[in-house]
Amino acid sequence: DQQVKQNSPSLSVQEGRISILNCDYTNSMFDYFLWYKKYPAEGPTFLISISSIKDKNEDGRFTVFLNKSAKHLSLHIVPSQPGDSAVYFCAASFNTNAGKSTFGDGTTLTVKP
Amino acid sequence: DTEVTQTPKHLVMGMTNKKSLKCEQHMGHRAMYWYKQKAKKPPELMFVYSYEKLSINESVPSRFSPECPNSSLLNLHLHALQPEDSALYLCASSGPRGQGEKLFFGSGTQLSVL
Numbered sequence: 001d002q003q004v005k006q007n008s009p010s011l012s013v014q015e016g017r018i019s020i021l022n023c024d025y026t027n028s029m030f031d032y033f034l035w036y037k038k039y040p041a042e043g044p045t046f047l048i049s050i051s052s053i054k055d056k057n058e059d060g061r062f063t064v065f066l067n068k069s070a071k072h073l074s075l076h077i078v079p080s081q082p083g084d085s086a087v088y089f090c091a092a093s094f095n096t097n098a099g100k101s102t103f104g105d106g107t108t109l110t111v112k113p
Numbered sequence: 114d115t116e117v118t119q120t121p122k123h124l125v126m127g128m129t130n131k132k133s134l135k136c137e138q139h140m141g142h143r144a145m146y147w148y149k150q151k152a153k154k155p156p157e158l159m160f161v162y163s164y165e166k167l168s169i170n171e172s173v174p175s176r177f178s179p180e181c182p183n184s185s186l187l188n189l190h191l192h193a194l195q196p197e198d199s200a201l202y203l204c205a206s207s208g209p210r211g212q213g214e215k216l217f218f219g220s221g222t223q224l225s226v227l
Contacts (some may be wrong), residue, residue, distance in 0.1 A: 009153075024190060030191075032214055034214070034215060036218075041220070041221075041223070042220050042221070043117070043119075043205070043218030043219050043220050044156065044203075045172050045205050045218065046215040046216065046217070046219050049214060049215060073227075089155055089156075093176075093214065099144055099161045099163075099169065099207065101158075101216065103155035103156055104152075104155060105154065105155055106153070106154075106155060
């Protein structure tokens with residue numbers, strides 16, 4: 001039973017437009033959500049996170065939205081840049097314990113110049 | 114220094130070989146992890162060390178043997194691996210509770226078992 005799902009394996013957008021990456025989860029006990037970005041041949045790097053007590057967190061071009069009732073979160077990137085092309089993993093954890101993170105399968109974002 | 118350093122970057126080994134993967138961090142993190150990642154799949158947790166003691170073993174076969182010599186180092190000893198063990202092996206660390214909500218990953222060791 002996959003508790004964190006990213007239903008879109010890939011997404012392609014034009015440079016300058018908005019990229020929206022989606023993530024759904026099934027376990028209502030998750031209380032902390034993170035997005036990681038991964039380039040080929042590198043480890044994932046932390047991008048942005050949100051606690052379950054919030055519904056939005058913003059950091060520059062990146063905004064994460066959380067809809068607890070729908071068990072859904074999304075990552076918005078505005079404006080998208082070619083350097084944003086990477087695999088994006090959604091992760092969920094309990095009690096902000098990184099070691100308990102459950103990852104989604106990832107979405108490959110391609111930003112075209 | 115916010116880096117997690119892994120060596121080697123690439124490793125090719127036969128099924129009868131013994132090799133070790135190494136990981137180092139100097140962020141003062143007391144939790145360190147080994148993950149395995151197959152292509153187009155999410156990282157899968159293998160082991161967790163907390164304060165240099167093994168706290169989680171996710172039912173990993175005994176041909177993988179972790180070791181934490183001190184708070185900055187984490188090793189993964191490999192012996193008699195199978196071709197299906199070929200994958201990217203990622204080391205990660207995290208800070209203390211309350212600051213430990215995110216993982217810092219190394220670049221990984223791409224392992225090929227022949």
